[in-house]
Amino acid sequence: MLDCLVVDDSRTVRRAARRMLEAQGFSVREAEDGQQALEACRAALPSLVLLDWNMPVMDGITFLRRAREEFGPDEPPIMLCTTESDISRIMTALESGAQEYIMKPFDAEILAAKLEVLGLLPDEAA
Template sequence: MAGAEGTILVVDDSRVVRKAARRIPETLGFQVSEAEDGAQALAACRAAMPRAVLLDWNMPVLDGIGFLRAARAEFGPDRPVVVLCTTEAAMERIMEALEAGAQEYIMKPFDAVLLQDKLVQAGLLPDLAA
């Protein structure tokens, strides 16, 4: 996959987490770019809309929910596909993320199998098991 249609934006304030998280979609054939907060992520989406965003919740400047609400207001309900990646496990937090416009929700730490499954569920990868 080449070009913006095959791009995933990894958004996390931790450089270590971004570096680790980007390896998984890269092995699946996606091009990956990075942002360290929600404000950088919005700017990146305006410059070149990614196919999907792997989004941390807790970040400085603009957190994940703030990014989600701003992105949905500006770009609509479907683009980009957002997978919220967080340590927030409470059901009310998960519901808040889904209501704000996240298509999927994944708990940190996650592995390649779990993330690949979420990307299939979000319609970003074919379901080879079907």
């Protein structure tokens, strides 16, 4: 079974993401900030990290850079999930090692499409 680590300081966002991911067959773990997420990845590397940008303790970009240094350029796949829509911010995320970028608010259809792009859902067109 695929598992996702949802990293967001908002309990509401974590719960919503959990519902959407569980409906897609994922098991879900949660972290409130990048430091907790790094510790969770060290304990067991997830199939995917859904990562908020703006968080206390350790922000998403800092986590992303540390995860890439520690675990390598491709594992785990990391999808940044944020309200940051400026193209320079998106480029920073991708250049720092994010494989995908999703804007808040998002719904189950948008999330499923991104999961499909990452190869984490079967292609419905096939």
